[in-house]
Amino acid sequence: xxxxxxxxxxxxxxxxxxxxxxxxxxxxxxxxxxxxxxxxxxxxxxxxxxxxxxxxxxxxxxxxxxxxxxxxxxxxxxxxxxxxxxxxxxxxxxxxxxxxxxxxxxxxxxxxxxxxxxxxxxxxxxxxxxxxxxxxxxxxxxxxxxxxxxxxxxxxxxxxxxxxxxxxxxxxxxxxxxxxxxxxxxxxxxxxxxxxxxxxxxxxxxxxxxxxxxxxxxxxxxxxxxxxxxxxxxxxxxxxxxxxxxxxxxxxxxxxxxxxxxxxxxxxxxxxxxxxxxxxxxxxxxxxxxxxxxxxxxxxxxxx
Amino acid sequence: xxxxxxxxxxxxxxxxxxxxxxxxxxxxxxxxxxxxxxxxxxxxxxxxxxxxxxxxxxxxxxxxxxxxxxxxxxxxxxxxxxxxxxxxxxxxxxxxxxxxxxxxxxxxxxxxxxxxxxxxxxxxxxxxxxxxxxxxxxxxxxxxxxxxxxxxxxxxxxxxxxxxxxxxxxxxxxxxxxxxxxxxxxxxxxxxxxxxxxxxxxxxxxxxxxxxxxxxxxxxxxxxxxxxxxxxxxxxxxxxxxxxxxxxxxxxxxxxxxxxxxxxxxxxxxxxxxxxxxxxxxxxxxxxxxxxxxxxxxxxxxxx
Numbered sequence: 281x282x283x284x285x286x287x288x289x290x291x292x293x294x295x296x297x298x299x300x301x302x303x304x305x306x307x308x309x310x311x312x313x314x315x316x317x318x319x320x321x322x323x324x325x326x327x328x329x330x331x332x333x334x335x336x337x338x339x340x341x342x343x344x345x346x347x348x349x350x351x352x353x354x355x356x357x358x359x360x361x362x363x364x365x366x367x368x369x370x371x372x373x374x375x376x377x378x379x380x381x382x383x384x385x386x387x388x389x390x391x392x393x394x395x396x397x398x399x400x401x402x403x404x405x406x407x408x409x410x411x412x413x414x415x416x417x418x419x420x421x422x423x424x425x426x427x428x429x430x431x432x433x434x435x436x437x438x439x440x441x442x443x444x445x446x447x448x449x450x451x452x453x454x455x456x457x458x459x460x461x462x463x464x465x466x467x468x469x470x471x472x473x474x475x476x477x478x479x480x481x482x483x484x485x486x487x488x489x490x491x492x493x494x495x496x497x498x499x500x501x502x503x504x505x506x507x508x509x510x511x512x513x514x515x516x517x518x519x520x521x522x523x524x525x526x527x528x529x530x531x532x533x534x535x536x537x538x539x540x541x542x543x544x545x546x547x548x549x550x551x552x553x554x555x556x557x558x559x560x561x562x563x564x565x566x567x568x569x570x571x572x573x574x575x576x577x578x579x580x581x582x583x584x
Numbered sequence: 585x586x587x588x589x590x591x592x593x594x595x596x597x598x599x600x601x602x603x604x605x606x607x608x609x610x611x612x613x614x615x616x617x618x619x620x621x622x623x624x625x626x627x628x629x630x631x632x633x634x635x636x637x638x639x640x641x642x643x644x645x646x647x648x649x650x651x652x653x654x655x656x657x658x659x660x661x662x663x664x665x666x667x668x669x670x671x672x673x674x675x676x677x678x679x680x681x682x683x684x685x686x687x688x689x690x691x692x693x694x695x696x697x698x699x700x701x702x703x704x705x706x707x708x709x710x711x712x713x714x715x716x717x718x719x720x721x722x723x724x725x726x727x728x729x730x731x732x733x734x735x736x737x738x739x740x741x742x743x744x745x746x747x748x749x750x751x752x753x754x755x756x757x758x759x760x761x762x763x764x765x766x767x768x769x770x771x772x773x774x775x776x777x778x779x780x781x782x783x784x785x786x787x788x789x790x791x792x793x794x795x796x797x798x799x800x801x802x803x804x805x806x807x808x809x810x811x812x813x814x815x816x817x818x819x820x821x822x823x824x825x826x827x828x829x830x831x832x833x834x835x836x837x838x839x840x841x842x843x844x845x846x847x848x849x850x851x852x853x854x855x856x857x858x859x860x861x862x863x864x865x866x867x868x869x870x871x872x873x874x875x876x877x878x879x880x881x882x883x884x885x886x887x888x
Contacts (some may be wrong), residue, residue, distance in 0.1 A: 361808075392808055393804075394808055394809075396809060397787075398797075398801060399801055399804035399805045399807075399808045399809055400797075400800070400801065400804045401803075401804050401807055401808065428763075428800060443794070443797045444797060444800040444804070445796045445797050445800065446762065446763075446796045446797075446799050446800045447796060449762050449763065450758070450762070450796060450799075453757055453758065453761045453762050454754070454757065456761070457757045457760070457761050458750065458753050458754070458757050459732075459750075459753065483701075487831070487834070488792045488793035488795070489792035489827060489830040489831035489834050490747070490831045490834075490835075491792070491795060491827060491831070492749045492750045492751060492754060492824065492827060492828060492831070493702075493704075493747045493748060493749050493750075493828075493831055495750050495754075496704070496732060496748040496749065496750045497702060497703055497704065499705075500697075500703035500704045500705050500748070501703045503703075503705055504665075504696055504698055504703045504705065505698075505700060505703055520796070523793060523795060523796060524796060524797075526793040527791070527793035527794045527795070527796070527797055530791070530793050530794075
């Protein structure tokens, strides 16, 4: 049977995930909780981690690789940002050691684009990227959708640039706090097969400058044409995702391959939107990507 | 001395304004209060109006012309929408009479663009437009900035189309409810001379598809380059106004004259943003425009 080799932790703002990984690369045990940075900042990062290590009976000297908000300024130990352009292989080397602990605990850095005209940062997604971009040849775009969607250009093993789009947070905020909340209040679930969603993606890609007019059109469509709540919500989503895709594809040469790192409903929505844009992405599950990225980092830092 | 000829009322969502107008067109008395539709829906529209008419000693049979939310479905008496394309002169004719009142009280309709691909509505701004577009020759764009900015194409006395941009509401909502609130929390006042504002307008006009990436750049700019709170807020404003202007100008032939209907700080901001876009608008004060529109409506409905 495999022996424990290291512990991998994805420590987000509001979620904590831990895997006990064997020397054959398999997962021996897994933990998930809501003790993200927000909770851990009060409870103490060390004690939250210790509790989960106990729960999986991890040996006291087992090394721990951590990515995500534990490395933020407001986190456990600040792990700073690695500036791009940068080889992906520089990410593990820039990990910061947590001082004063029995085990060797390392926190991976974020990435920064310091370009004054287009400043950008990511933290956590660099580890998904490390896993997802492993083996990519030539130049690719890697899309990691979410609250703050990331589009990364990877060329021959290096991150050349990346851009964050506030899509998920805007979808949430606009749906809750603007006049559109009345139009979507009674919405049911929708998915990427929604015609309203796909039309909205098309509209936003065709004329991104009309984005905030298209948003108001969700309300006008309800008032004048009885647009149903579910279609209204699908349209809100489609406008914002379409706008993001328009911007991201606009920055890359036509035909650049796209890798989509996403899971579940959100992944299906982006696949549909990319299809509208004429892009057929390689899809990698987001959980798989982050575990692969943590494994690459662990192998690099502790080669034996 | 001038005798009272009619009463003009601009009844918004959260504000009430009334002018007692003399037979020479001059204002004999004025009232302003917070009794907008939201308040009046509870207190009763008739009694709110009666109170203000008493306060200016208006004769009981004096006609009253009303624009704004009093004509909404949730208002006093629904005044519906006039469909565009439509001559401006059709707006007064479509006014709805309030039933069962001693005086002749008429509420002006809103405008609707029923185009299924680009549905749009306005209510209240049609009266500003009526006043601002009086005498415009050929084809013009009329911009009425605000919570929901309106851009109207007027051609030879007719409204040919219009588009609403959610600029003001998005500025407010994004600044209050997204991660950007941290970046702008300590902002001071800024105006159209702000370099950060003008650069943001330029950035949004140059590449509207990057809008939600430029928004996230406000946060990254603070994290990586110490972007100051006031500049961050000016950038948030500039991105949204620039996006609006990009969309609006994109829909009209280059060189189409622009009339800006706005007052105070917001007017100055839009003048600056339009200057960045190479447009020098004719500026009409928003209060003057709505009073002029109500006067045109009154003259049309009660010619003697």
